[in-house]
Amino acid sequence: xxxxxxxxxxxxxxxxxxxxxxxxxxxxxxxxxxxxxxxxxxxxxxxxxxxxxxxxxxxxxxxxxxxxxxxxxxxxxxxxxxxxxxxxxxxxxxxxxxxxxxxxxxxxxxxxxxxxxxxxxxxxxxxxxxxxxxxxxxxxxxxxxxxxxxxxxxxxxxxxxxxxxxxxxxxxxxxxxxxxxxxxxxxxxxxxxxxxxxxxxxxxxxxxxxxxxxxxxxxxxxxxxxxxxxxxxxxxxxxxxxxxxxxxxxxxxxxxxxxxxxxxxxxxxxxxxxxxxxxxxxxxxxxxxxxxxxxxxxxxxxxxxxxxxxxxxxxxxxxxxxxxxxxxxxxxxxxxxxxxxxxxxxxxxxxxxxxxxxxxxxxxxxxxxxxxxxxxxxxxxxxxxxxxxxxxxxxxxxxxxxxxxxxxxxxxxxxxxxxxxxxxxxxxxxxxxxxxxxxxxxxxxxxxxxxxxxxxxxxxxxxxxxxxxxxxxx
RNA sequence: GGCCCCAUCGUCUAGAGGCCCAGGACACGGCCCUCUCAAGGCUGAAACACGGGUUCGAAUCCCGUUGGGGCCA
Numbered sequence: 001x002x003x004x005x006x007x008x009x010x011x012x013x014x015x016x017x018x019x020x021x022x023x024x025x026x027x028x029x030x031x032x033x034x035x036x037x038x039x040x041x042x043x044x045x046x047x048x049x050x051x052x053x054x055x056x057x058x059x060x061x062x063x064x065x066x067x068x069x070x071x072x073x074x075x076x077x078x079x080x081x082x083x084x085x086x087x088x089x090x091x092x093x094x095x096x097x098x099x100x101x102x103x104x105x106x107x108x109x110x111x112x113x114x115x116x117x118x119x120x121x122x123x124x125x126x127x128x129x130x131x132x133x134x135x136x137x138x139x140x141x142x143x144x145x146x147x148x149x150x151x152x153x154x155x156x157x158x159x160x161x162x163x164x165x166x167x168x169x170x171x172x173x174x175x176x177x178x179x180x181x182x183x184x185x186x187x188x189x190x191x192x193x194x195x196x197x198x199x200x201x202x203x204x205x206x207x208x209x210x211x212x213x214x215x216x217x218x219x220x221x222x223x224x225x226x227x228x229x230x231x232x233x234x235x236x237x238x239x240x241x242x243x244x245x246x247x248x249x250x251x252x253x254x255x256x257x258x259x260x261x262x263x264x265x266x267x268x269x270x271x272x273x274x275x276x277x278x279x280x281x282x283x284x285x286x287x288x289x290x291x292x293x294x295x296x297x298x299x300x301x302x303x304x305x306x307x308x309x310x311x312x313x314x315x316x317x318x319x320x321x322x323x324x325x326x327x328x329x330x331x332x333x334x335x336x337x338x339x340x341x342x343x344x345x346x347x348x349x350x351x352x353x354x355x356x357x358x359x360x361x362x363x364x365x366x367x368x369x370x371x372x373x374x375x376x377x378x379x380x381x382x383x384x385x386x387x388x389x390x391x392x393x394x395x396x397x398x399x400x401x402x403x404x405x406x407x408x409x410x411x412x413x414x415x416x417x418x419x420x421x422x423x424x425x426x427x428x429x430x431x432x433x434x435x436x437x438x439x440x441x442x443x444x445x446x447x448x449x450x451x452x453x454x455x456x457x458x459x460x461x462x463x464x465x466x467x468x469x470x471x472x473x474x
Numbered sequence: 475g476g477c478c479c480c481a482u483c484g485u486c487u488a489g490a491g492g493c494c495c496a497g498g499a500c501a502c503g504g505c506c507c508u509c510u511c512a513a514g515g516c517u518g519a520a521a522c523a524c525g526g527g528u529u530c531g532a533a534u535c536c537c538g539u540u541g542g543g544g545c546c547a
Contacts, residue, residue, distance in 0.1 A: 119546095128476045129546070162479065171477050173546090210478055210545035233480075233543090240542060268486095271499090275487055278498040297487080299480050300543060307486065307500045317513075355513040366511090416509075431509040443511035 009041025010200045013067075013074075014190070016048045017059035020251035021066035023303060024205065024235040024243060027269040031232055032203045033072045034270070034291040044197060045077030047084040050189055066252040069262050071284065076197075085189050088196075092184035095192045095222060096145055096177050104221040105147050105177055107140035130173035145178040147218055155213040160201075160230035162298050167213035175214050187211050191218045194227060203230045203293065206300075230293050233273055233300045243303055255308070259331055259360030261319075264312035273297045281314060309358040316354045316363070321347025324354060331360045337371045349453055352445035367445070370453065373462060374440025377469065381442045385433040386470045393423070393430065394437070394467050398460060407456040412448040437466030 013029040015021065021029075036043035045067070049055040064078065077083045099105035108131075115131070122129040136148065149172050157165045177188040184192075194202060209231045219226040237247035249255060255265055263284070270287050271280065274296045282290070316324070325346040329339050340346045349370050350363065357363035377386070397419065404411060416434075420427045431447050438459060444450055451459045 123475055126475055159479095165478070167478075171546095205544095206479065207544055231479085236543075238485085242543075271486065273486090278488060280486090280499050297480095301487090302485060304485050304500070310500055313513095356511065413509085420509090427509045429509090435510060441510090445511080447509060 008198075008200060009036060009039040010044065010198055011036050011041065011203055012044040012046050012194070012197060012199055013072075014046040014048050014193070014204075015063050016051060016054075017056060017063060018051060018054040019059060020253055021063045022243070022250055023252060023255075023269065024250075026066065026070060026252050026265075027235065027272060028203065028205055028232055029067060029072055030070070030266060030269050031230075031274070031291075031293070031296065034287055035201065035203060035293055036075075037288045038291050041200070042075045043073075044199070045074040045083065046193060046197070047078060048186075048189070050085045050184065050186065052086065062253060066256070069256050070252065070266055071262060085193065088189075088193065089184070091196060092178075092189055092192050093182070095195075096184070096188070099147065099177065099218075099221055100145060102221070103148075105145050106136055106138075107143040108135035108146050108174075108176075109140055109143035109180075110134055128171050130170070131175075133174060136174070142180075144176045144180045146174040147177055147214075147221060149174050149214075149217055155216050157209065157212045157216065157229055159209070159212075160228060160293050161233075161296050162209070162231055165209065165212075172214060172217070177218075187215055188218065191215050191222070195219065195222065195224050199227050201228045201230060201293075203232060206231045206233050230296070232296060233298055235272065236300050236302045238302060240300075240302065247303070248305070250303075257361075259362065259364075260308065260312045260358075261315045261327070261360070264308065264315045267315075268308045268311050272301045272303070273299075281311070313355070313358045316357065316359075319354065321351045324350035328360055328363065331364055332371070335361070335364050337364070337368070340371070345453070352449050352453070356445065369439040369441070369444070370450075373465070374438075377436055377440050377466070378442060381432075381436050382469075382473075385436050385442075386466070386473060390433045391467065391470050393419075394433070394463060394470070397434070398463050398467070401456065401460060401463070404456075407452060407459075409446070409448040409452040412451050416448070434463070438462045 011032045013025075013032045015025055015029075033043050035041070045064075047055075047060060049060075060078070067074070081087060096105065100107075110132075118132060119129040131146065135143070135146070150169050153169045155167050155169065155172075157167070159165055175187065176185050178184055193199075212229055212231075216226045235243045237243045239247075243250055249258070252265070256262070266284065266287070267282055270282065270291070274291070276282070276290050276295065319327075322343065325343045328346065328350060332339050349367060353363045353367045356366050400415060400419070401407075404415060416430055417427060420430045423430070432442060435444055435447050435450075436442060438444075438447075438450060438454065454462070
């Protein structure tokens with residue numbers, strides 16, 4: 001079987017630090033990581049920063065942060081030296097020289113205008129443009145260095161996801177290894193890096209499949225056996241075009257800022273293109289145990305934000321209070337709210353909120369009233385619920401609450417039910433005005449739990465404030 | 475334009491010739507539960523792109539068309 005892994009699995013994720021970590025890149029990283037962990041291999045992080053004009057330190061930092069947030073730890077890579085292409089320039093030069101000395105590569109001084117004319121001519125003839133080979137035997141000692149590609153034959157990529165893909169050499173041209181200024185090209189760097197890092201499996205985006213035969217020919221010219229390849233499909237936007245910023249949030253850190261749980265992000269990304277029967281929710285351990293590159297689908301997938309949010313809520317619901325409290329704290333601070341000193345209390349608050357929110361930030365919005373008094377009451381609701389009748393009821397309730405021996409949810413519920421019965425109204429008619437008074441809204445976690453968590457003093461303060469507001473309306 | 479990849483409900487997918495007049499999940503509708511909102515339970519609608527083959531039999535294999543994506547740029 002082509003998918004059986006060799007003794008030593010070494011895979012890499014090689015982002016270009018020209019932007020943030022994209023969900024597509026994150027999924028590629030995840031698949032590499034899962035493959036490495038499943039086979040007890042090595043996961044390597046390499047920074048492809050040869051495009052100096054667009055690569056920045058900030059982007060490198062952001063990408064590393066995003067990977068850490070997802071829990072994708074790497075065994076080799078930054079901050080250790082030698083994992084950035086800009087640190088490896090000598091390696092590319094050495095390998096290029098080897099190819100030249102062996103006659104597998106040659107210098108070419110064809111001017112751009114000539115190449116452009118040939119490209120246009122090829123297009124007019126409805127053929128693939130292919131370098132003419134004009135400089136192949138001219139014995140030049142300077143210019144761009146090209147790899148000599150056999151005129152005839154076929155190179156077959158035995159892709160672990162897509163199966164065998166054959167490329168006719170007549171469609172391939174003598175591609176450039178080093179530009180005339182001596183800088184290496186992207187495809188050449190990748191080959192040299194993967195060879196020198198002893199990469200066993202190249203798992204990368206489908207957009208590189210077309211480059212693979214060129215690279216395989218380069219491995220062979222260098223005298224190395226090519227690695228295994230697995231090309232993962234693209235992630236698309238709702239319009240079935242390649243996912244990009246105009247589709248909204250695509251950077252991993254944007255989801256982090258939204259308060260999506262990283263566990264959910266990993267689970268979602270794993271299920272995008274990979275599946276294991278009907279199972280939707282996987283622990284990290286299950287993913288490592290079950291992941292098999294041959295179960296990855298070759299077809300492109302549309303990114304579904306809604307399903308990601310659903311998963312995030314699933315993880316929220318399963319998380320216990322103390323853990324949630326810890327996760328919530330940085331988001332509270334960012335929302336401009338004081339982080340409560342009592343973490344146990346915050347945990348109980350979170351428990352009432354978690355099935356009402358998809359993300360940590362939604363949780364904070366839904367539970368804002370726990371942390372600060374309502375600054376206003378929902379106007380339509382106030383119109384309907386703050387009536388002359390409710391003023392009298394409020395007074396009565398305030399007195400009863402002052403006297404309630406135990407300020408707990410069950411005791412509060414018993415009191416409210418008793419009051420409703422005495423007044424001959426439904427519980428909802430009593431609960432809603434109080435909910436509005438205490439939270440400023442008509443929807444909240446169960447009222448009695450809310451009151452108990454707020455405590456007697458705070459509850460009474462809010463009820464009195466509502467009573468005053470009610471008076472002012474008249 | 476050439477070459478390459480892809481094609482099951484709106485979306486993610488199960489399906490590796492008979493188990494499928496196609497299963498699960500998200501989203502959507504209905505009902506139940508209920509102090510609100512959720513969550514939950516039950517339930518409904520919803521797909522094998524099209525056309526040819528191969529075969530006793532095809533969502534599954536082959537060819538073509540169409541559509542989408544990628545690379546060359």
